Amino acid sequence: MSDSSAPRTAQAPHSPRPARARQPHASALLRSLTGLLTNWLPEQRWFAGKGRPLGELTTVSATELLPCHPAGTTPGLLHLIVRAGTGPARAEPAGDCYQLLLGVRPALPDALGPALVGRAAEGPLRGWAIYEALHDPRLAGLLLERLRTPGRLGTLSFGRSAGARIPSGLAARLLTGEQTNSSVVFGDAHILKLFRRVSPGVNPDLELPLALAEAGCARVPAPAAWFEANWPGAQAEPLTLGVLQPFLAGSTDGWQLAQRSLADRTDFTPAAHALGRATAEVHAALAAALPTDRLAGRRLEGIALGMLDRLDRAVEVVSALRPHRDGLRRAYAALADYAARGGQAHVQRLHGDLHLGQVLTTDGPADAADAPWTVIDFEGEPARPLADRREPGPPVRDVAGMLRSFDYAACQHQVRGHRGAAEWSRANRAAFRAGYAAAGGRDPLAERELLLAYETDKAIYEVLYEARHRPSWLPVPMMAVRRLAEAAADG
Incomplete structure (x- = not known):
């Protein structure tokens, strides 16, 4: 990310001089941590390399946020970015990079026992307990204090939106049940989302809310602060590591509300219509704030080919997809034919993973x-x-994601034998589309080929996810696969 990009322009205009940070020697640290992390990393829910052999583990960067030395009686705090290879070491770097925040103590209090990574057997941390620092309110609170003060600390840089109020001394609470990231709530004021798997480039979860805040869109919380890391020895963009946003205390997500509606058999369509309107408003704000384009011809056909490739790879992993492959392929063939006939698609920046759990x-x-x-x-x-x-991408991609979410919630109830779930799904999908169109968005049914292709692609993504992480849930997206394959076959 260059100095002219959005996150840096939003930084406070008078940052203090960069602080000096103690930089531990990476190779020495690795001696203490490699064995522990090799066993611990693959067990984490956010580790993306499940099912693949863990190859060489290397340290990309290391910064002591609090000193880690044997003479101390207070905990140390170590920030690491490590690269986890996916096989034997090669000449070129390979594998995913992960952000780790590790606490270091001579002895671990009972309350922090579940956070233990292990006790170092060698190297500079020999004999010390290494643990997940986010479980320690004292160390998590230190992160908040750093975010209140823009500036640099070793390879890390901290930015803050002009005018953002960030109180000090707020109690830290790590949220449980996270999947690909970790989140810490500070009091009832802010929530810090830390990205676990990181790569060079501004994360959309920072870039897009900043752009929407500047555009005056009130549907999305504006980032208060963030931090990132410079990629050592390279000219690549910095890595976005975390974003601090307002915490919406007392909020409920759409997934919980939908489940409640299904269980109680209440009318959810007014809320679905309002959600369609909100989605269209966010799309309109993104289109006004950031560049847009139109896809046609081979570029549009390329979307269909990419979906087809994902389907073929998914069939190799999940055998239950094989009987439906031909029907699913027809959805992508219809999109390719639409492109060949001169069809076009408006594209813009999107949410990218819109579903009922992403709305409050x-x-x-x-x-x-x-x-x-x-x-x-x-x-x-x-x-x-x-x-x-x-x-x-086409806005209909976000629409398809939300439509799949309504259907997914209903299918969960269908597989349990609950009646009326299919009707609930149809009614709320229609209400969401109507709300989207009423707020100025294009009627999703006017782009049927795109809508069906993106719904099908999302269903394949769900099948792969459940097969890898929650096999007992696989029947839920497979119900949609059967329906979508039949819809594509019917034309």
């Missing part, structure tokens, strides 16, 4: 037509490369 409402009845929906988590699908997640 904080006050008023959730089933009201004016439900105050807020959209969060603009990171996109974390499994995709960062460069792909920053590419513009």
Whole structure:
């Protein structure tokens, strides 16, 4: 990210002089940590290399946020970016990079026992307990203090939006149940999202909310502060490491509300219509704030070919997809034919992973037509490369993601034998589309080929995810696969 990019222009105009940070010798640290991390990393939910052999582990950068030395009685705090190879070491760097925040103590209090990574057996940290620092309110609080003061610390740099109020001394609480990242809530004021798997380039979860805040879009919380790391010895963009945003205390996400509606058999369509309107408003703000384009011909056909490739690779992993492959391929063939006939698609920056869990409402009845929906988590699908997640796409892709989410919630109830779930899905999908069109967005049904292709692509993504992480849930997206394959076959 260059000095002229959005996150840096939003930084406070008078940053203090860079602080000096103690830089531990990476090779020495690795002696203490390699064995521990080799066993610990693959067990983490956010580790992306599951199912692949863990090759060489290397330290990309290391910064002591608090000194880690045997003479100390207070905990040390070590920030690491490590590269986890996916096989034997090669001449060129390979593998994913992960952000780690490790606490160092001579003895670990009982309350921090579940956070233990291990006790170092050699190197400069020999004999010390190494643990996940985010579980330690004292060390998590130090991160908040750093975010309150823009500047540099070793390879790390901290930025803050002009005018952002960040109180000090807020109690830190690590949220549980995270999947690809970690989040810490400070009091009831802010939430810090830390990206675990990182790569050079500004993360959309920082870039897009900053752009929307500048455009005056109130549907998305504005970032208060962030931090990033410079890539040592390279000219690449810095890595976005974390974003501090307002915490919407008392909010409930759309997924919980949808599950409640299904269980209680209540009418959710007014909320679905309001959510469609909110989605269209965010799309309009993104289109006004950032460049747009149009895809046609081979560029549009390339989207269909990419989806087809993902389907073929998924079939190799999940055998249950094989009977439906021909039907699913027809959805992509229809999109390719649309492109060949001169069809076009407006493209712009998107949310990229829109579903009911990415929207919140904080006050008023959730089933009201004016439900105050807020959209969060603009990171996109974390499994995709960062460069792909920053590419513009058709707005109907976000629409398809939300439509899949309504259907997914209903299918969960269908597989349990609950009646009326299919009707609930159809009604709320229609209400969401109507709300989107009413707020100025193009009617999604006017782009049927795109909509069906993106819904199908999302369903394949869900099948792969469940097969890898929650095999018992696989019947849920497979219900959609069967329906989508039949819809494509019917034309």
